[in-house]
Amino acid sequence: MAFLKLEGITKYFGQVTAVDHINLSVERGEFLTLLGPSGCGKTTLLRMVAGFEVPNAGTIWLDDDDITHRPASKRPMGMVFQSYALFPHMTAEQNITFGMSIKRLPKDVMQQRCAELLKLVGLSDKGRSYPHQLSGGQQQRIALARALAVEPKVLLLDEPLSALDAKVRVTLRNEIRRIQQQLRMTAIYVTHDQEEALAISDRIAVIAKGKIEQLDYPEEIYSNPRTVFAATFVGTSNHLQGVVTFPAEGICQAEQYTLHIPPMPHLHTGDRVLVIVRPEGVTIQEANETIDSEANSATGNHITGVIELRTFLGPFTRFHVSIDEGKTFTADLPSQQARDYYVAQKVLLSFPPSACQVLPLDAREVEAEHLTEGEKV
Amino acid sequence: MTNRIVLALVILYLLLPLGATLVFGISNGNGIGFSSYQEIFSDHDFSATLLLSFELALASTVLAVVLITPTAYWVQLRLPQARPMMDFLALVPFAVPAIVMGFGLIEVYSGNNTLLSILSLGLVPLLSNPPFNVVNTPQLLVCAYVIVSLPFVYRPIDNSLRAINTKVLTEAAYSLGSGWWRTFLTVVLPNIWPGVISAALLTFSTAMGEFTLAELFGIYTFPIYLNVTGQNNAHKAASLTILSFLLTFLCVLGIIFLLRRRPGGAKQDERLDIVAIK
Numbered sequence: 319m320a321f322l323k324l325e326g327i328t329k330y331f332g333q334v335t336a337v338d339h340i341n342l343s344v345e346r347g348e349f350l351t352l353l354g355p356s357g358c359g360k361t362t363l364l365r366m367v368a369g370f371e372v373p374n375a376g377t378i379w380l381d382d383d384d385i386t387h388r389p390a391s392k393r394p395m396g397m398v399f400q401s402y403a404l405f406p407h408m409t410a411e412q413n414i415t416f417g418m419s420i421k422r423l424p425k426d427v428m429q430q431r432c433a434e435l436l437k438l439v440g441l442s443d444k445g446r447s448y449p450h451q452l453s454g455g456q457q458q459r460i461a462l463a464r465a466l467a468v469e470p471k472v473l474l475l476d477e478p479l480s481a482l483d484a485k486v487r488v489t490l491r492n493e494i495r496r497i498q499q500q501l502r503m504t505a506i507y508v509t510h511d512q513e514e515a516l517a518i519s520d521r522i523a524v525i526a527k528g529k530i531e532q533l534d535y536p537e538e539i540y541s542n543p544r545t546v547f548a549a550t551f552v553g554t555s556n557h558l559q560g561v562v563t564f565p566a567e568g569i570c571q572a573e574q575y576t577l578h579i580p581p582m583p584h585l586h587t588g589d590r591v592l593v594i595v596r597p598e599g600v601t602i603q604e605a606n607e608t609i610d611s612e613a614n615s616a617t618g619n620h621i622t623g624v625i626e627l628r629t630f631l632g633p634f635t636r637f638h639v640s641i642d643e644g645k646t647f648t649a650d651l652p653s654q655q656a657r658d659y660y661v662a663q664k665v666l667l668s669f670p671p672s673a674c675q676v677l678p679l680d681a682r683e684v685e686a687e688h689l690t691e692g693e694k695v
Numbered sequence: 696m697t698n699r700i701v702l703a704l705v706i707l708y709l710l711l712p713l714g715a716t717l718v719f720g721i722s723n724g725n726g727i728g729f730s731s732y733q734e735i736f737s738d739h740d741f742s743a744t745l746l747l748s749f750e751l752a753l754a755s756t757v758l759a760v761v762l763i764t765p766t767a768y769w770v771q772l773r774l775p776q777a778r779p780m781m782d783f784l785a786l787v788p789f790a791v792p793a794i795v796m797g798f799g800l801i802e803v804y805s806g807n808n809t810l811l812s813i814l815s816l817g818l819v820p821l822l823s824n825p826p827f828n829v830v831n832t833p834q835l836l837v838c839a840y841v842i843v844s845l846p847f848v849y850r851p852i853d854n855s856l857r858a859i860n861t862k863v864l865t866e867a868a869y870s871l872g873s874g875w876w877r878t879f880l881t882v883v884l885p886n887i888w889p890g891v892i893s894a895a896l897l898t899f900s901t902a903m904g905e906f907t908l909a910e911l912f913g914i915y916t917f918p919i920y921l922n923v924t925g926q927n928n929a930h931k932a933a934s935l936t937i938l939s940f941l942l943t944f945l946c947v948l949g950i951i952f953l954l955r956r957r958p959g960g961a962k963q964d965e966r967l968d969i970v971a972i973k
Contacts, residue, residue, distance in 0.1 A: 390869040403867035417871030
C-alpha cells in the first residue's frame with residue numbers, strides 16, 4: 319500500500335462540489351504537486367490531508383492508518399502556509415521549538431534541533447529575530463523549519479511561494495526541493511504556477527473542477543498531456559481543432575489547413591481531434607523564402623501569417639502571428655535568430671508532425687474548446 | 696506658530712476644568728488648605744465605597760473578559776455566520792438605557808411570572824428566591840455591568856482578532872500538535888493582548904463610574920457616595936473628583952506599562968490604540 323493514500327475523497331461546500339471522488343497515492347519520500355487554477359479544489363484536498371477539513375466521503379490512509387477523522391493536532395503532518403503564519407509574538411527560535419515543546423522534548427534536544435534546522439534553512443543568525451524583523455523569504459524559511467521541527471511524516475505546502483517576489487521564489491523553491499531530498503521527506507505541494515510545479519516535483523496531479531485530470535511525471539505532463547485541460551493549463555500551446563481524414567497516414571483537416579500529424583491508427587475517419595503545438599516546436603521563415611526540401615516535404619505543416627506582436631523573453635523571443643480571422647499562432651525562436659523578424663512582416667510558420675500532440679475530442683470538449691478558443695490559441 | 700497656539704488652546708480646554716476643580720477643592724472660603732482631603736481620608740464611607748466599587752469593577756472586568764474573549768475567538772474561527780448576531784448584541788446596550796435595563800432586571804428577578812419561569816427553564820425562580828437570591832445583590836450588579844460594557848469588550852477584542860490572521864495562526868498551531876485551549880492561550884491571546892487590555896480598561900472604568908444601576912439596586916458604590924457628598928459638601932466633592940481622576944490616570948499608566956512589557960514590544964498601531972483609549 320502507498321505511504322499516503324486518498325480513496326474516493328469528496329468534499330461539498332453547500333451545493334458546490336469542491337473535491338470530486340479523488341483517488342491519489344503518494345509514495346514515501348515523493349514530492350507530489352497538486353496543480354490547478356484557483357477554485358479547482360487543490361487547497362481543499364490538501365486541507366483534508368492536514369485535517370483542517372473533513373471529507374464528506376472517502377478515506378485517507380497514512381502508513382496503513384485510517385486518519386480520515388483524526389483531528390489536525392493529532393496528525394503527523396507539518397504544514398507551510400502561503401501567509402507564513404509565524405506566531406508574531408515569538409522569536410524565530412520560539413516558533414521552531416513550539417511544536418517540540420508540545421511534545422515535551424528535553425530542552426537541550428529542542429535547542430540542538432532548532433540550531434540544526436536554522437542551519438538547514440540558512441538562517442543560523444536569525445534565531446533571536448521576531449517575524450516582523452525578517453523578510454518574506456526569511457519568514458517562509460523559518461516556517462519551513464518550524465514545520466520540519468516536529469519531524470512530520472508528510473510535509474504539506476500550501477502555495478508557500480505565492481507571496482514572494484520572482485527571484486526569491488525561484489531560490490526558495492530550489493531550497494525546498496533540496497531540503498526535501500536531503501531529508502527524504504514525503505511532500506505535497508499546492509500551486510497554481512505550472513512552471514514551479516514542473517521545476518520542483520517528482521509527480522504532478524493536474525486538477526480541474528475537483529477532479530484529477532492527469533497524474534504523471536512533469537516531462538509527461540508537458541509532452542504528453544492526456545486531456546485538453548492538462549494541455550492548455552500546463553505551458554503555452556497553439557490549438558487547432560480538426561477532423562481526422564486519414565488516420566493511418568496521420569492526416570487531418572483543420573478548417574482550410576491540411577495537417578500532418580503522427581499516425582493515429584486507433585482513430586477513425588471523421589473523429590474530431592484537437593491538435594496541440596508547443597511554441598518551441600514552430601519555426602519561422604520569411605513568407606517569400608524558398609522552403610527548403612525538408613520543410614517542403616509532404617509531411618511538414620506550413621501556415622502563413624503576419625507577425626502581430628514580438629516579445630523579447632531573454633533567451634528566446636515569442637512571436638504572436640495572426641494566421642486567420644483574428645486567430646493567432648505563437649512561436650518561440652532563440653533570440654539570436656529572432657532579430658530578422660519584425661511586426662507586420664508576412665511569415666511562414668512550419669512545424670513537423672512530431673511537434674503535434676493530438677487529443678480526441680468528445681462533443682462536450684468540442685463545445686468547451688470552442689468557448690475558450692480565444693484564450694488558448 | 697499657529698499649531699502651537701491651537702495645541703495650547705486644546706490643552707487649556709482640557710486642563711482648565713480640572714484645575715478649577717482642584718482649586719475649588721482645596722479652597723475652604725478663608726484660603727487654601729487640604730482640609731477637604733483630610734475629611735475624605737477620615738471618612739469611613741470613602742474607603743468602603745471605593746473598595747466596593749473597585750471590587751465590583753474588577754469582578755465585572757474579569758467576568759466580561761473571560762466570557763467574551765473565547766466567545767469572540769470561537770465566533771471568528773468556527774461560527775463566522777454568527778458574527779452579525781454578535782455585532783447586534785454588542786450594540787444593544789447602547790440602544791437600551793441603563794435605567795430600562797435596571798428596571799427590567801428588577802422586574803424579572805423579583806416577580807413571579809410563570810411564562811418567564813418556563814422560558815428561563817426555571818433559572819429565574821431559582822435566582823429570585825433563597826438561597827440563591829440575586830435580587831439587589833452585588834452579584835447581579837456585576838452581571839448587569841458585564842452587559843452594559845459588552846460593546847466596549849466585544850469591539851476591541853473582535854477588532855484585534857480580525858487584525859491578526861486568526862484562522863491561519865490557529866491552523867498553524869494545530870498542525871504543530873497544539874489543542875484548542877493551548878492555541879488560544881499561547882498563540883491567540885498574546886497577539887490580541889492590546890484589544891483585551893483595552894476591553895478590560897473600558898469595562899473597569901465603566902463599572903467604576905456607573906451610577907444608575909447601583910442607585911436602582913440600592914447598592915452604595917463610590918459614584919453614589921460622590922453624588923451624596925456633592926449635595927452636602929461641594930469642596931469635598933471637588934477633591935473627590937480629583938482623586939477619582941488620579942486613580943484612572945494611574946490605571947492608564949499601568950496599562951501602558953503592561954503593553955510595553957509585551958514580548959516583541961508594542962508596535963506603532965498598538966500604541967495608537969492605547970492613545971485612542973485614553
